[in-house]
Amino acid sequence: MYLSQILLDPANRRVQSELSNRYELHRTLTAQFPTNQRSDISLLYRLEMPDRQMYQPITLLVQTALEPDWSELAKTALLIDSPRVKTFNPDLPAGARFYFRLVANPTMRTKHADGKSRRVGLLGAEAQKEWFQRKAQQGGFIVESLEIQNLGMLESIKKKNNLTYQITHSAVQFEGILRVTDQQKFKTTLVKGIGSAKAFGFGLLSLAKY
Numbered sequence: 001m002y003l004s005q006i007l008l009d010p011a012n013r014r015v016q017s018e019l020s021n022r023y024e025l026h027r028t029l030t031a032q033f034p035t036n037q038r039s040d041i042s043l044l045y046r047l048e049m050p051d052r053q054m055y056q057p058i059t060l061l062v063q064t065a066l067e068p069d070w071s072e073l074a075k076t077a078l079l080i081d082s083p084r085v086k087t088f089n090p091d092l093p094a095g096a097r098f099y100f101r102l103v104a105n106p107t108m109r110t111k112h113a114d115g116k117s118r119r120v121g122l123l124g125a126e127a128q129k130e131w132f133q134r135k136a137q138q139g140g141f142i143v144e145s146l147e148i149q150n151l152g153m154l155e156s157i158k159k160k161n162n163l164t165y166q167i168t169h170s171a172v173q174f175e176g177i178l179r180v181t182d183q184q185k186f187k188t189t190l191v192k193g194i195g196s197a198k199a200f201g202f203g204l205l206s207l208a209k210y
Helices: 013-019 022-030 035-040 125-138 183-192
Strands: 002-008 044-048 058-064 084-087 097-104 107-111 117-121 141-160 163-180 205-209
Touching: 013 022, 022 044, 022 141, 125 141, 125 163, 183 205
Parallel strands: none
Antiparallel strands: 002 058, 002 084, 044 058, 097 163, 097 205, 107 117, 141 163
């Protein structure tokens, strides 16, 4: 895998536009890869916003299964500096502990009167905790310590079949310490991410040595 750190210029109008439309940002990132490779990218990303009182670049963290080439993106006025890219192949034996950070969109499916099921956000701290613990069990790890922070509602726009949809996601940050219980499942979790709405910047599980 590969991790990229991209610094965006908060004063750039296109950056501002794509911040308000995360789906378009996902398309911009995906477009940097050849068309015949896009199904194999496994692209996940997360935006880390600076203090609004200070003029600082916006940090965009991107994880991909394929080596990225950001050279065309670097030619634009979107970036403050050249992207930094490093390989990411951590040793993940059962029993290994890591500090982690995840911004996710915790949801559950509910059936409506029309018989269709739809995702609804989980807004309570206890429901969010239970959601994450289920994801951990399915994903080859257990949570040893956990802090949950609600980051608010994220509004985005998605265009499909000449129609424009306003989409709202609940953004929740999970941080703490995890322990790997199943090496292969956990590796798959890292590559695929956790939860829904990945095209909107959710699901990237970041690790640091414990």
